[in-house]
Amino acid sequence: MAKVKSKFVCQECGYESAKWLGRCPGCSNWNSMEEEIVGGKKEFKRSPTIVSQSKPQPIKDVKSGAYERYNTQIKELNRVLGGGLVKGSLTLITGEPGIGKSTLILQASSTVAETYGKTLYVSGEESEEQIKMRGERLNSLSDNLYIVSETNVDVIEKYIEEYEPVFVIIDSIQTLFKEDLSSAPGSVSQVKECANNLMRIGKSKNIPMFIVAHVTKQGELAGPRVLEHMVDTVLHFEGERTQEFRILRALKNRFGTTSEIGVFEMREEGLVEVSNPSAIFLESLTPEAEGAIVVATVEGTRPLLVEIQALVAPTNAGFPRRTAVGIDLNRLNLIIAVLEKKIGLPLMNQDIYVNVVGGLKLEGTSADLGVAMAIYSSMRGVSIPSKEMIAMGEISLTGELRPISQLEKMMKEAEKMGFITAIIPDKNKFRFDGNIMKYKGVNTLRDALELLS
Template sequence: MAKLRAVFRCTECGTSVPKWVGRCPGCEGWNTLVEELDDVSKVSSAALLGKRDAPVPISEVDAHEWQPKPTGIGELDRVLSGGLVPGSVTLVGGEPGIGKSTLLLQAVASIAASGSKVLYVSAEESKQQVRLRAERLNALHPDLWLASETAVPHILSSVDEINPAVLVVDSIQTVHTPDISSASGSVAQVRESAARLVTTAKERGLSVVLVGHVTKEGGLAGPRVLEHIVDTVLAFEGDRHHALRMLRAVKHRFGATDQLGLFEMTQHGMLGVPDPSRLFLADRRKGVSGSVIVPTMEGDRPMLVEVQALVAHSELPSPRRSAQGLDSGRLSLLLAVLSERAGVTFEKRDVYALAVGGVKIVEPAADLGVALALASSRFNSPIPEDLVVCGEIGLGGELRQVAHGERRLAEAARLGFTRALVPRLAPDPPEGMKAIRVGTLAEAVAAVGIGHNASSEF
């Protein structure tokens, strides 16, 4: 009989200890140890040797042997810097129901249509469920093979039988290796299963895509080593109540990580959004106080986003401060600077701030836009419709220029905006757009006609 022993393994670094402790001795993380059962009578498959790779002079290595192969999904290829690289392992993480399986099924169907054989392994759904989704997405193709399997050895046998160019495993938390006695999804199982698949990918030149679950904190479930052994980590994000989905590269060994892919969830699957600014501004209501258009940067992609604020009277001892799509700490900072440096107070008033469309804005370039939206709602004074606002605010109330100013203003000019409120040292706007330069937050509030010191700029 197999001899089992209880061990406590860290979910972050994989360190094992015989009894539970509050702090991991390996990575010093707190409350990261979970109990698992180890089979001491078997040798871990991670210790088994694979094929030996003979060393060669670095000058003789063919750098063009493994080139990215497009998936046929434009936004996905943008994030992957051209496509999937043979021999690479890509991990796609996201919340349940966000659309990971839908996107990958569309991608592998496009790859199969280009003449490459693809194996899609669903460890969570039956073949019939995947077939129904494929029919809805028009993703049926004879070169797209489907298996409903949870055992890694059986998956590798299918790879030997079919010899695909791309393998998708959905998901890595639900497959298991029989050599490990712990349950599927445990630290040991995820690490061991991923290690076997990575070894197979490197030996065969096989592109492997793994689907990963996320924790309630938003991080990938499983050991941290999972992110280290794969070549690419993609994060699929979005608000369930909105159709917009964003794909980012958290790690990418074959290209940059500053690209952003945008998709719209429809009944026919994921559709790429080539012009996100028009999507965000499609339902904009003009002439309403508390609404400001901010040119943001997502990676190297400029986007115009509407920021809204609502200031309402409150009888509560501690008025509410709510931020959706914005950093709540940054909102508190801007409220303090508005009060102390610009004379716009919010005593006995609830404050609500929102980035429209389900997008999340974390860059300080939106500071001036958020502050003016708050001041606009506070005095019920609308911001001009043809104005965009961009700038970082310091604690002294000063305005600082932001990176990629030219690209931000060029995107605003493309969509018909004719004026931009920017810091004094900001770059010149494109032809046809007027720059209104201010040095402090108080000057900016006055320049847009809010309060008693309204400027004549408008």
């Protein structure tokens, strides 16, 4: 076979060169030149992404129907995927090393193999013996689960044609390579070409695929951004390796919503589903404490209750520190500024630490009021009846409380967990059905803080 021609393209500005350069002459960035294939050679033809004989037709004439899905038997995973594995879909799962990616996909592959047929697990990082050891620990040893340690994408394609699996797992995309490219595995060109081949196989043979991808030090997906656009679903594992709880979040999903999360607990026997996350997050809640309060948020269709803790301490030297774990730091600075300007709380010489218990990262603004009340409680030394009171509301720059969405759903979850009183924005107008918990509507942040004194 004739040699494949290639060129080196800057990933920042698009400058092209016949050879590799350490520094791009176009934009002066270092190590931005990556190898790409030059088209036009008859000896090398890129396989089409999707093999199809269809012709353009009016959209009204296209048949509409629900996607056929595989049930993974893991309810939390099914929730995040939108109901299960869609046939022919390409799913990318990322996360920090040791967070539980391989554990989850091995458990899912074993259940799918047990229910639907042959499943192929391809590992480029571990040997067959290592996978077998994990399978024994997780009790995931289905007779229809086939494992192989391989990194050549062309050989993997032959295995898929020979064994005809109903589900394929690739662990991981950064270890695969294509012989036609001279660049090392994990490079931009190798990742793009291997992902394109896997997508062509999955779409043409109607096989769902799970692909594991590494992350950078900043926690972002390693490799080219085009990889996220090529796949149908991007799942991300959140959580600390030192904690037992793991959050599975969908960053992209063509077959479902991206607002759902799955909650797991890491145990010796593997990842265990958490059907009632609010009860788990509130396990260590103390009856009364300074700087601790329970807030509510909604992830997809699921309301969650979590504890927020705040600690205010005098600054010994230098600038005051602002540390936020689980909430946006910019949002914390905004709340601190409102407390200083509208409430008159002297925080200029105070270090402020805010933490969401359980490792959950809060999205949205429904926890603003709880954060402000926790900081005020820690600063003034006022205890909050955290097992009885819950706070929900968005704080504006004027110190007023704005209404939040899906409040009734959060109130019902709080009542189910035994809370008595809720502090909510007075502008939230809705009717309560049946015997629901008491609430106190407030218009401003000052009115809410006066309830603590």
